[in-house]
Amino acid sequence: MASWARGVRAVLLDVSGVLYDSGGPEGGAAIPGSVEAVNRIRQSGLKLRFCTNESQATRSQFVHKLQRFDFSISEEEVTAPGPAAKKMMQERGLRPHLLVHDDLLPEFDSIDKSEPNCVVIGDAAENFSYQNVNKAFNVLIGLEKPVLISLGKGRYYKETDGLKIDVGAYMKALEYACDITAEVVGKPSQNFFMSAVNEMGVKPDEAVMIGDDVVNDIGGAQRCGIRAVLVRTGKYRPSDENHPQVKADGYVDNLAQAVDILLASGVAGH
Amino acid sequence: MASWARGVRAVLLDVSGVLYDSGGPEGGAAIPGSVEAVNRIRQSGLKLRFCTNESQATRSQFVHKLQRFDFSISEEEVTAPGPAAKKMMQERGLRPHLLVHDDLLPEFDSIDKSEPNCVVIGDAAENFSYQNVNKAFNVLIGLEKPVLISLGKGRYYKETDGLKIDVGAYMKALEYACDITAEVVGKPSQNFFMSAVNEMGVKPDEAVMIGDDVVNDIGGAQRCGIRAVLVRTGKYRPSDENHPQVKADGYVDNLAQAVDILLASGVAGH
Numbered sequence: 001m002a003s004w005a006r007g008v009r010a011v012l013l014d015v016s017g018v019l020y021d022s023g024g025p026e027g028g029a030a031i032p033g034s035v036e037a038v039n040r041i042r043q044s045g046l047k048l049r050f051c052t053n054e055s056q057a058t059r060s061q062f063v064h065k066l067q068r069f070d071f072s073i074s075e076e077e078v079t080a081p082g083p084a085a086k087k088m089m090q091e092r093g094l095r096p097h098l099l100v101h102d103d104l105l106p107e108f109d110s111i112d113k114s115e116p117n118c119v120v121i122g123d124a125a126e127n128f129s130y131q132n133v134n135k136a137f138n139v140l141i142g143l144e145k146p147v148l149i150s151l152g153k154g155r156y157y158k159e160t161d162g163l164k165i166d167v168g169a170y171m172k173a174l175e176y177a178c179d180i181t182a183e184v185v186g187k188p189s190q191n192f193f194m195s196a197v198n199e200m201g202v203k204p205d206e207a208v209m210i211g212d213d214v215v216n217d218i219g220g221a222q223r224c225g226i227r228a229v230l231v232r233t234g235k236y237r238p239s240d241e242n243h244p245q246v247k248a249d250g251y252v253d254n255l256a257q258a259v260d261i262l263l264a265s266g267v268a269g270h
Numbered sequence: 271m272a273s274w275a276r277g278v279r280a281v282l283l284d285v286s287g288v289l290y291d292s293g294g295p296e297g298g299a300a301i302p303g304s305v306e307a308v309n310r311i312r313q314s315g316l317k318l319r320f321c322t323n324e325s326q327a328t329r330s331q332f333v334h335k336l337q338r339f340d341f342s343i344s345e346e347e348v349t350a351p352g353p354a355a356k357k358m359m360q361e362r363g364l365r366p367h368l369l370v371h372d373d374l375l376p377e378f379d380s381i382d383k384s385e386p387n388c389v390v391i392g393d394a395a396e397n398f399s400y401q402n403v404n405k406a407f408n409v410l411i412g413l414e415k416p417v418l419i420s421l422g423k424g425r426y427y428k429e430t431d432g433l434k435i436d437v438g439a440y441m442k443a444l445e446y447a448c449d450i451t452a453e454v455v456g457k458p459s460q461n462f463f464m465s466a467v468n469e470m471g472v473k474p475d476e477a478v479m480i481g482d483d484v485v486n487d488i489g490g491a492q493r494c495g496i497r498a499v500l501v502r503t504g505k506y507r508p509s510d511e512n513h514p515q516v517k518a519d520g521y522v523d524n525l526a527q528a529v530d531i532l533l534a535s536g537v538a539g540h
């Protein structure tokens with residue numbers, strides 16, 4: 001029995017690269033065995049939450065897409081950076097200039113965007129045109145105290161047709177151009193993981209994070225005292241198992257195998 | 271008399287922001303007094319070289335543009351990153367994937383670009399689409415030893431219609447996405463300044479660099495033992511005079527004033 005599974009009461013699941021690979025005309029494809037794996041977690045009595053840096057859609061659209069792939073998932077089970085950023089802006093009186101995917105825009109419908117005093121970037125994909133990046137740069141450099149909020153800081157992710165450069169790269173571009181440091185909402189920020197764990201009503205050391213991003217999923221969770229297991233799906237590369245800074249608590253071929261191990265260890269929450 | 275002018279035998283001039291501001295339908299506008307200032311340097315007997323990170327055009331096109339603004343300048347007087355990168359690729363057997371401005375492409379006509387084993391980025395401006403940046407990322411991440419060559423690493427520059435984010439930001443984006451460090455050809459690299467000084471046949475401490483970029487022009491030149499003077503034109507901002515790392519040897523309102531000071535100090539090379 002793998003020691004990472006001992007005493008686990010709650011499971012945090014990354015979505016892209018663990019449940020499905022995004023991209024393509026169908027909007028992606030479920031990773032074999034993952035639909036059943038989610039169902040088996042539910043049946044086991046383990047607490048479950050989805051912890052994603054997805055910022056190409058509202059949480060509602062995102063959940064509907066996963067439901068079309070037959071995943072058992074509901075909106076209130078998802079911790080996502082869009083809603084977290086919205087909350088932060090409301091608390092701090094921030095009015096964003098948005099450089100995000102068109103499909104994420106409705107998440108911020110109710111937020112005042114006049115005379116922006118911050119820039120929010122998400123995984124804008126095709127919206128990362130030179131013109132749009134330059135516009136965001138000019139908003140920032142024109143502020144007395146530039147505030148850049150980044151929805152995650154991933155380096156890249158995998159779509160069905162290949163690897164895609166992620167929001168973290170554009171965050172670094174704007175940080176450098178403006179000589180500032182962004183505030184990250186989403187993994188690997190500690191607040192983000194802790195809000196997901198708190199939602200489940202467990203302690204960090206009772207939860208395990210399962211993800212395909214060695215730095216943001218594994219390293220991020222571990223810094224909160226959450227165990228973390230790397231799947232060999234999604235953007236996984238063999239060199240991730242020799243990462244100079246991060247060592248996962250376990251390595252599995254895919255989510256299905258992680259659930260096999262969890263259930264074999266008799267960790268069911270009942 | 272300003273001490274920075276003492277014993278100067280050679281002048282290195284940055285171009286964009288010192289001679290002219292680029293941009294707009296006319297391709298930019300000369301900065302008042304700069305055409306005459308260049309002529310006065312020539313008449314003084316001081317050695318002169320143009321040291322630019324311009325990478326939106328071939329050296330030849332760039333020089334023709336400046337000549338249309340009445341600047342006295344010839345191709346062989348210009349140290350530019352395109353030709354320097356070409357030389358480096360020839361010496362090291364590098365075959366580039368190019369993410370550069372369309373107008374720079376002819377500079378690399380004679381270079382083998384099949385099966386790329388490196389990526390070269392310049393100030394690609396509108397060519398910095400998400401698709402093109404993602405393509406460059408995929409070339410790099412697919413290489414066993416990714417080599418990224420950046421034509422300069424400027425944060426931003428000023429065009430006639432405002433500030434523009436520069437190649438350095440995209441260099442940082444690709445560095446982060448691929449977890450690599452780029453090789454910079456152009457200012458502030460030491461090789462680049464030294465080749466310009468050597469072309470003039472003077473020692474570093476006999477030359478003065480005049481530029482509008484506190485890090486790349488001023489800091490870069492000073493690290494080679496070249497004096498450096500910041501102009502208050504181009505992308506200059508008052509905060510540049512309180513830069514935490516870099517203190518220029520002198521500050522002038524524009525190139526014309528720098529030349530006034532140089533000539534008043536009787537430094538003429540004859």
